[in-house]
Amino acid sequence: MAYFQRTGDNEFTATEHAGGAWNPKEQHIAPMVGLMTHLTELDHSQRDAANNMVPGRISVEILGTISFDPFHIDIEVVRPGRTIELVEAICVQNGRPAARMRTWFLIQEDTAAIEGTAFEDMPEPTGELRPGLGIGWGGGFVNSIAGYQEMKEPGRGIAWWQTDVLLLDGETVSNLASYMSILDMANGVAVRENPQEVVFPNLDLTAHLFRMPEGKWVGTDTSVSFGGSGVGLTHSILHDETGPIGTCSQVLTVRPRK
Template sequence: MNTGSYFERIDDHRYKPTPHAGGAWDADEMHVSPLAGLVVHALDRHLARDRDRGRDNGLVLSRISFDILGRLALDECEIRIGTLRPGRTIELVEAVVHIAGRPVVQARAWLLASGDTAAVAGGAGDRLTPPDALGSWPLTSVWPGGYIASLDVRPVAPPEPGRATVWLTTGLDLVAGEPVSPLASYVALVDTANGIAVRRPPSAWMFPNVDLTVHLHRRPEGRWTGLDTTVVFGPTGQGVTSTVLHDTAGPVGHAQQILTIRPQPS
């Protein structure tokens, strides 16, 4: 499954997922990761239309949060976008994904002013070992699904329960026949973080995330997404997956996912 795409366009707002977008918990559901990238792609197109209308304030997407509101059936989806808080230096935009007429994902993106702060930049941390120096790991040994099968996964060190640092890439297009920004391609892999450092086998325990929040201090570049991930399970059914995000030049930001933990039914 290394050719093709995760989605095919139907019209300006609607997309059809391919089997490559199939989920890890249920093959008949969409994996959140490529859907998150699709939302960023739709936001990119929305902002490009604003620029074409002469409304270009030079803002960049700096935080995006995804709340998962319902089951993500592997079916046609529609994305609608609106501006909640317009501004010249700060703007808040919302994208809502609908499947079968129901809202299933609500995403909110903060767009912030861009400027030259190189003189004061610092504190991001060290680079990871580059992916070209590492071997592949079959994540399909842990998870099923079309999305997982589409990935090239390269651990920096052997994954441990609750701890892993890996590089991810894919040979698939996000949307068939369409150019996609480096940011959309990057975000399309970030939700995988919750599956790379499992604390307990998913055959025995369920720990899906109900959200994903990505904060960026730098725009990611290149075809590799680096995930330096720690997973914590709490004592009362909740957990947190925390990730330092990297590209091959170094850290670019952080991601957080809240988990609901429960045993698999007997």
């Protein structure tokens, strides 16, 4: 099982496992973020064979719905450099840009002597794995993951997720690409309102990372806020099996169903 299949050098198709939570006939953006991360890393490795740089920020703009039609992904170096590099990936489907990712790569230095964070550890994942996200959520992607969730209050919760579905059929991907392929789920873990009554899709996703993820688990300590004029924010502290690794923010368009 895989979310995507490669049909050419930069051409792909999605499988049913990539089906969206708001509309199962459209792709969920989460696996697309993972695929774009994978392709960005492959492209960058051609210029940084010694692996001297790592991603520090990954920012995604969702430019429209993504169907199950074939698509291609174009990669461009926006700002080349020996110590920092900015790379852009664009998913193009049916002649229009559907999603854009920009990744800042930063030179690695030995800062082990001053390593540390003020972010608190999350409780480790324990108990029985449960599929999906629960209330109001469906679609191929949601049904392809499993984990643990704990709601503290409406708009506040923690979760651990993993999946056995491959990102790209027949290709090995990094821990980072696998991690990013699940991360967009953060917007569904700590709902303030029932998604059957209020829709709140995110328009973007920006992850800032101070270290690369390890292991198979994606952990999010998430808070969701709704303003009074139809704008919301999902903000998460990101974790892997060994502790915090960064943050993720998603801006929301909040629309009560009529």
